[in-house]
Amino acid sequence: MGLGLLASRALRSSxxxxxxxxxxxxxxxxxxxxxxxxxxxxxAQPESSPPDLPHRAxxxxxxxxxxxxxxxxxxxxDGYPVKIPxxxxxxxxxxxAGVDIPRFCYHSRLSxxxxxxxxxxxxAKKAREGVMEFLLMNHPLDCPICDQGGECDLQDQSMAFxxxxxxxxxxxxxxxxxxxxxxxxxVMTRCIQCTRCVRFASEVAGVQxxxxxxxxxGEEIGTYVEKLMTSELSGNVIDIxxxxxxxxxxxxxxxxxxxxxGTETIDVTDAVGSNIRxxxxxxxxxxxxxxxNEDINEEWISDKTRFFYDGLKRQRLNDPMIRxxxxxxKAVSWRDALAVVAEVIHQVKPEEIVGVxxxxxxxxxxxxxxDFLNRMGSNNVWCEGNGMHPNADLRSGYLLNSGISxxxxxxxxxxxGTQPRVEAAMVNARIRKTVRVTEAKVGYIGPPTDLNxxxxxxxxSPLTLKEISENRHPFCSTxxxxxxxxxxxxxxxxxxxxxxxxFSAIExxxxxxxxxxxxxxxxxxxxxxxxxxxxxxxxxxxESKNCIESAKFLYLMGxxxxxxxxxxxxxxxxYQGHHGDRxxxxxxxxxxxxxxxxxxxTYENTEGCAQQTLPAVPTVGxxxxxxxxxxxxxxxxxxxxxxxxxxxVRSRMxxxxxxxxxxxxxxxxxxxxxxxxxxxxxxxxxxxxxNAVENFYMTDAITRASKIMAQCSAMLLKK
Amino acid sequence: MASVVKNALKAxxxxxxxxxxxxxxxEGYLYVHLLRALIxxxxxxxxxxxxxxxxxLFDGNLLQTxxxxxxxxxVGVDKFGNKYYQKLGDTQYGRHRWVEYAxxxxxxxxxxxxxxHGWLHFITDHTGDELLMLKPKxxxxxxxxxxxxEGDEYIYHSKGHSLNPGQRDWTxxxxxxxxxxx
Numbered sequence: 001m002g003l004g005l006l007a008s009r010a011l012r013s014s015x016x017x018x019x020x021x022x023x024x025x026x027x028x029x030x031x032x033x034x035x036x037x038x039x040x041x042x043x044a045q046p047e048s049s050p051p052d053l054p055h056r057a058x059x060x061x062x063x064x065x066x067x068x069x070x071x072x073x074x075x076x077x078d079g080y081p082v083k084i085p086x087x088x089x090x091x092x093x094x095x096x097a098g099v100d101i102p103r104f105c106y107h108s109r110l111s112x113x114x115x116x117x118x119x120x121x122x123x124a125k126k127a128r129e130g131v132m133e134f135l136l137m138n139h140p141l142d143c144p145i146c147d148q149g150g151e152c153d154l155q156d157q158s159m160a161f162x163x164x165x166x167x168x169x170x171x172x173x174x175x176x177x178x179x180x181x182x183x184x185x186x187v188m189t190r191c192i193q194c195t196r197c198v199r200f201a202s203e204v205a206g207v208q209x210x211x212x213x214x215x216x217x218g219e220e221i222g223t224y225v226e227k228l229m230t231s232e233l234s235g236n237v238i239d240i241x242x243x244x245x246x247x248x249x250x251x252x253x254x255x256x257x258x259x260x261x262g263t264e265t266i267d268v269t270d271a272v273g274s275n276i277r278x279x280x281x282x283x284x285x286x287x288x289x290x291x292x293n294e295d296i297n298e299e300w301i302s303d304k305t306r307f308f309y310d311g312l313k314r315q316r317l318n319d320p321m322i323r324x325x326x327x328x329x330k331a332v333s334w335r336d337a338l339a340v341v342a343e344v345i346h347q348v349k350p351e352e353i354v355g356v357x358x359x360x361x362x363x364x365x366x367x368x369x370x371d372f373l374n375r376m377g378s379n380n381v382w383c384e385g386n387g388m389h390p391n392a393d394l395r396s397g398y399l400l401n402s403g404i405s406x407x408x409x410x411x412x413x414x415x416x417g418t419q420p421r422v423e424a425a426m427v428n429a430r431i432r433k434t435v436r437v438t439e440a441k442v443g444y445i446g447p448p449t450d451l452n453x454x455x456x457x458x459x460x461s462p463l464t465l466k467e468i469s470e471n472r473h474p475f476c477s478t479x480x481x482x483x484x485x486x487x488x489x490x491x492x493x494x495x496x497x498x499x500x501x502x503f504s505a506i507e508x509x510x511x512x513x514x515x516x517x518x519x520x521x522x523x524x525x526x527x528x529x530x531x532x533x534x535x536x537x538x539x540x541x542x543e544s545k546n547c548i549e550s551a552k553f554l555y556l557m558g559x560x561x562x563x564x565x566x567x568x569x570x571x572x573x574x575y576q577g578h579h580g581d582r583x584x585x586x587x588x589x590x591x592x593x594x595x596x597x598x599x600x601x602t603y604e605n606t607e608g609c610a611q612q613t614l615p616a617v618p619t620v621g622x623x624x625x626x627x628x629x630x631x632x633x634x635x636x637x638x639x640x641x642x643x644x645x646x647x648x649v650r651s652r653m654x655x656x657x658x659x660x661x662x663x664x665x666x667x668x669x670x671x672x673x674x675x676x677x678x679x680x681x682x683x684x685x686x687x688x689x690x691n692a693v694e695n696f697y698m699t700d701a702i703t704r705a706s707k708i709m710a711q712c713s714a715m716l717l718k719k
Numbered sequence: 720m721a722s723v724v725k726n727a728l729k730a731x732x733x734x735x736x737x738x739x740x741x742x743x744x745x746e747g748y749l750y751v752h753l754l755r756a757l758i759x760x761x762x763x764x765x766x767x768x769x770x771x772x773x774x775x776l777f778d779g780n781l782l783q784t785x786x787x788x789x790x791x792x793x794v795g796v797d798k799f800g801n802k803y804y805q806k807l808g809d810t811q812y813g814r815h816r817w818v819e820y821a822x823x824x825x826x827x828x829x830x831x832x833x834x835x836h837g838w839l840h841f842i843t844d845h846t847g848d849e850l851l852m853l854k855p856k857x858x859x860x861x862x863x864x865x866x867x868x869e870g871d872e873y874i875y876h877s878k879g880h881s882l883n884p885g886q887r888d889w890t891x892x893x894x895x896x897x898x899x900x901x
Contacts, residue, residue, distance in 0.1 A: 284891050312892070313891060314893045315894075315895045316892045316894050316895060318892070318894045318895075328897060580895025585898075620892045620894075621892075621894065
């Protein structure tokens with residue numbers, strides 16, 4: 001809670017209380033039983049309607065009086081309906097329902113203790129000062145060296161409500177710091193025992209690592225036994241901690257929050273598109289914080305999103321390079337590099353030209369790449385991760401159709417070949433929330449994994465899927481009894497040979513359990529990468545299945561995870577990207593491009609919501625934005641693309657996929673049950689599902705360059 | 720040496736030769752010159768007088784200190800070899816503590832380590848040896864004299880300074896280096 005907010009609250013409340021209108025004052029008072037002010041009148045009035053309770057009589061013959069019949073509301077106590085007037089307390093409702101709640105302070109003939117709320121009297125001020133004094137008694141006064149300084153709730157409240165002097169002369173309590181791993185730094189002496197972190201860990205993150213130890217002045221937060229916090233959401237305890245007890249280890253002593261410039265953008269390390277704020281100082285990204293978006297990431301982000309940013313400063317490509325005859329790279333000018341590529345691209349046959357977009361590509365650069373290669377006569381453009389024959393025909397075939405927030409409505413989940421905990425941590429948090437609240441059943445098919453909620457491991461191979469589709473599996477009844485069954489399919493299946501057969505089995509299951517209805521679409525695909533959805537929207541689908549084998553000119557636009565083993569050795573490879581990662585080692589020419597923190601780009605997340613990144617820091621060296629490089633190359637190659645500005649590229653995008661321009665709006669797939677696909681003639685293979693993401697912390701060029709992510713994978717993935 | 724001569728000439732010009740000689744006698748310089756003349760005449764004498772004393776013969780300040788030391792108590796010697804003297808009684812109060820520097824060729828006040836500084840400057844009556852016990856073990860840095868004017872390699876350069884051998888790289892990103900192998 002910011003200081004401004006507190007101040008405005010204080011102002012507002014004082015305005016209400018000083019207002020001459022007495023009705024406002026009544027609104028602020030919680031006096032629920034007007035007849036208590038006048039007990040004789042209440043007794044004199046005859047009972048209008050005795051409560052209709054078959055089993056229980058009101059405690060001690062308690063009666064209800066409705067001064068205004070319209071005020072009656074019905075509540076349920078232990079399942080029994082009770083009619084009570086508005087403003088009754090829960091205690092009173094229970095009394096009417098015949099349940100005796102143990103209590104001491106409340107008495108029906110007495111006023112509710114102290115319930116005349118005043119917020120700006122001298123006593124209230126003094127009481128707050130007293131509470132602040134107690135809080136600060138064991139809190140170190142080390143704000144000048146504390147990383148929370150300047151954005152600390154305790155600091156703000158102490159400024160707003162605390163006394164201006166202290167009377168404390170004794171020794172302060174000190175607590176031994178805990179080692180929570182490479183991400184969260186602890187200064188436990190600063191802890192005020194609010195237990196927000198404990199509740200976050202057990203409720204949202206789903207790990208029972210943190211807890212409260214000891215009592216009284218010996219009370220402290222700890223990990224019971226010496227142990228690291230092994231959660232993919234552990235970084236959120238930094239935001240949650242109101243004081244400086246839990247702070248960011250990589251950010252420790254790096255900057256002060258008032259020196260930072262915040263840029264509201266989105267995350268591209270997975271397909272969720274978490275809303276983030278990039279805090280930068282000068283040309284450096286200093287830290288990444290979550291932004292509130294109830295539909296996507298609520299107010300959490302994964303550790304990968306929060307801490308990969310040091311990868312942006314390492315292994316950067318900053319000059320165009322050409323590999324010479326001796327096999328070494330030489331930095332050259334843009335003019336020379338573009339001329340070489342333009343010359344080579346005219347020497348190969350159009351069908352031998354292949355383009356692959358990387359997992360971090362924005363929609364602008366993908367449409368530019370596709371347009372350029374189409375003009376050169378090739379139609380072999382795709383985005384890595386989508387496989388060679390993606391089902392791009394219907395948007396519902398590759399989107400999370402129920403939406404991330406829509407998953408909360410589901411009451412049964414079937415996870416097929418996906419481990420949402422590592423593939424999309426925020427989606428996993430949403431499933432966990434649903435499971436916690438509604439006790440939804442979760443069935444999982446795939447390699448053994450550690451999901452942080454109760455689930456049934458149904459099997460490891462697609463054969464289990466076949467059993468379910470043929471109603472031969474016990475989990476079928478769970479699915480068909482569910483009101484809103486949700487089937488989540490991992491995008492790792494896109495790369496499988498028997499992809500079509502698996503999808504037709506899943507569609508059968510969806511049909512059997514009525515997962516696809518006009519009001520509920522429970523057949524979901526969980527994508528892996530930020531670029532995938534936009535690529536399929538823009539139609540980046542390869543023309544031939546084995547174009548890599550016959551390629552003579554390969555354009556890698558940030559694609560590092562595409563298998564180049566089958567690429568002919570005489571093929572000419574252009575790598576355009578921001579990091580010297582796997583892709584550059586086979587490249588002949590390198591074009592340096594800007595990373596997502598340095599450019600404006602459109603990304604579509606797995607539920608079909610288009611969002612834009614904004615440049616937070618300037619780009620490095622001689623790098624350029626991706627679509628500009630392709631635009632320049634097209635001119636040198638004599639096939640000039642017709643757009644010169646980013647709005648020009650976007651109007652081209654509007655012609656292909658207009659939903660990409662409706663930013664921050666979820667464009668759900670059109671529901672079309674009448675369009676049935678041709679029956680797949682593929683046989684389901686018995687090959688078990690694999691892990692789509694081997695290492696949660698290192699999935700793309702930026703995270704692989706990050707030192708913090710390397711530390712995390714070394715320390716936290718240890719089995 | 721040149722400065723000694725220059726100072727002497729200046730003193731003669733200002734106060735006249737008579738008072739200058741009187742002053743010299745008071746300060747014991749005549750003794751020096753006598754000794755020097757003796758050594759020049761009889762080089763065998765040199766082995767009788769130790770090197771240090773010989774060196775101080777050329778430097779008036781050191782010689783004065785040496786003479787001062789006669790009758791004073793040696794309070795302590797620090798780790799650099801500087802000797803700390805005190806003489807109570809017939810010395811002017813406030814000038815009763817002094818140091819004889821270990822280095823006779825090049826000496827200055829920054830050679831006094833912090834533990835002795837307080838004693839020498841009448842801040843405390845605890846000697847350096849006593850104060851050394853209070854020195855923090857973990858982060859107490861070693862004392863270094865001020866080496867200004869001794870050359871670039873001796874003086875402190877900030878971490879971004881081009882003369883700092885471990886100069887920090889201030890570029891905000893590290894470029895990818897192409898593999899050196901072909």
